Amino acid sequence: MALEGRTLVVECPCPGTPHEHDTVTFSPVLPMAGGLAVISAVRDAMRATDGEEMDNLVLAAHTFPVYLRFAIESWTFTDAAGHLLDRERWDALLPFGVKYAIADAADDLFGEEALSPLVGTTPASSRGGPTATSTSRSRASGSSPRSRSAPSSRAASAASEP
Ligand SMILES: [Zn+2]
16 A cells, blocks of 8 residues: 555455555545544544553544545545445445555644644643653754844844943
8 A cells, every 4th residue: 555645555445356456535635624623533532541642543543533534535446336435335345454544644644734733732631741851852843943143143232332
């Protein structure tokens, strides 16, 4: 299974294996309802872990169904009659491994985008938690650089002029 741009190529899981492979194409952007649903799902996952370190499976349990519902634009899966599989029957007919791979790829594509509104808002549960000491994964690269040159030079010149 490989993600090529917005398209995931998977082994054909359809009845009778009529395709050489199948493809799932993700939406160009996450729909509004989908983004909010991901945020809500992550909140639920955080509540479920109660401030402990987030387990990837807990996160997946809450967010992956949301990705399957909102992040997919088109696909090539068919049913036993050869008709395009409608989304309502995905969960009943597609193997779990295929669904997991699709949601995992969606998480890679949209996870950061979906959670970007949460960056900077600190949930109360993480205050003083074990994550406070592990600062190795700093996101400082994206923050705006502080331009100190102007004020500091002004202060220095002011200090040198009595
Ligand atoms: Zn197929």
